[in-house]
Amino acid sequence: MFDPACGSGVFLKEVLRQLSLKNYQGKVRLEGWDISPAAIDMARFILLYEKDQISSKFSIDVEICHRDSLDRTHQWSNDVDIILMNPPFLSWNHMNKKQRELVKESLGDLMQKTPDLSSVFLWKGVKSISSKGVIACILPTSILDAQSHLKIRESILAQIDLYLVGKLGNDLLFSNAEIYTTILVAQSPKNNKFALSLWADHKLESSSAVLRALRRYNYYGRDPFNVVDQNGFSIYENPSLNDNLISWSPRSYKAFNLLRQLEKFSKVKDIFKIRQGVLTGFKAAFLLSKETIEALPKKERKFFRPAIVTESISNSHLLDVSYVFYPNSKDLPKIDSENDLDKYVEAYYQTYLLPNKSKLISRSRKSENTWWTLNEYRAWQVDRKPKLVSTCFGKAGSFAWDGSGDYVAVQGYAWFLKKSNIFSEKLGLAYTAILSCPFINNLLASVSNHVGRGQLDLSIRYIENMPIPDLTASNLDLDTLESLYKIGGLISSGEDFDDRALNELVLSLYQLQSNTISLLEL
DNA sequence: TCTTGCTACAGCGTCGAGTG
């Protein structure tokens, strides 16, 4: 048994305890490596003590080494029976140049984008287990669905089978860390059995409850009909886990079932092209409230456009509470220098840009000649085109119709039709109605991740997999479209509407029974 | 009544990579 990041050796110690409880009779060799000398001292002390306590029962061989597991000079063995580890988490953003080089080199062909340091441990671990081995680790959640780890997931499945993938939905399980944690267990040889999905919501008590349930579940033996489906956590066999590379991320059992039911349904990515909004690089200088804009001289105001930020969308209703400095429009004079700034937007330049010059110029990829520009202005927003817009994080009702195309997505996304350049108001408002229906929350939970205790991540990579009716289909009932359009119009302008009628309509579009909604409360 | 601590929540900025 090997732990390449053993710390004070708690996992190794627990293995001994478990073997002893199970009356193990054979031999066991424990190997632990760690980069911290202090941890190694503790591990040696603890394991020596533990060995002393139980050495009468079976033969124990312990080797604890002070070494860096990622150092090339230390080869990982290739016939380990059990790897149990909690490797260090280190995001690409926080790595120094040397660490980045090391990750690149260690991952080789599997290197893409911005992987986490822990992925190197995972991959080396998978290659190290014997033909009849098991690897179990605690990892950051990005291992499960980030594009940066896609090739690693692919290579893992080529070699071994997943046994359990668990997500503990609370980001504060470890003190001094704020990260969503995943449990991953995989085994060799491949046996084509279904893997278990284990899910807990964002409440702290759900994480401990699901682990208690797992112990019970294991104690009574695995049984595909034995599903744990509680309020806040679930455990179930997931037939698609071992051939799904896009996401291993566990969902609640109800969300999982709903998605399976709608497997063949059209998806957001079939109908929409979604784009990420502006990234300012320094919000305080570029985003102004409506009142502030109105205090600027009139001739400067045309250099600003209403912005989509979180407060801009409330119950599918669009509000121009915030404006962004957007001088890129075609009908405006080009601003290429500080002279131009002084000429066209003097008041704004003096009050908001100049006082922040040092901060603005320190942004990456910005220089003396470009310090007043947005980090990413998004060329597609220059032309005003009708679009659906959404916030960054949210739920049903966090979507709205921007018929004039005036709005610039900043902290949010814009949806355009894929097949047509013309996005009619009828379609726009009809989709607004669908996306404001409470049932959408169930669908969002089945494709996306929670962030910050509750709201869902509306990022492209999640939401593009959400089932959604194709209102452009030729066989669509025109009465339905008309009704949706009318309701969408009411919602969009903040007026009252018949929400029960909308629910019925949306469920019928999804071809679901109208009683599904109560069954599917998430 | 003022100060400090804590919890809940909502975005932000950097950067790898694709395109032409």
Next chain:
DNA sequence: CACTCGACGCTGTAGCAAGA
């Protein structure tokens, strides 16, 4: 090389509670 896209991983802070 210039330009553009979207992924990624936590950080900042308002507002309330507890303590002085």
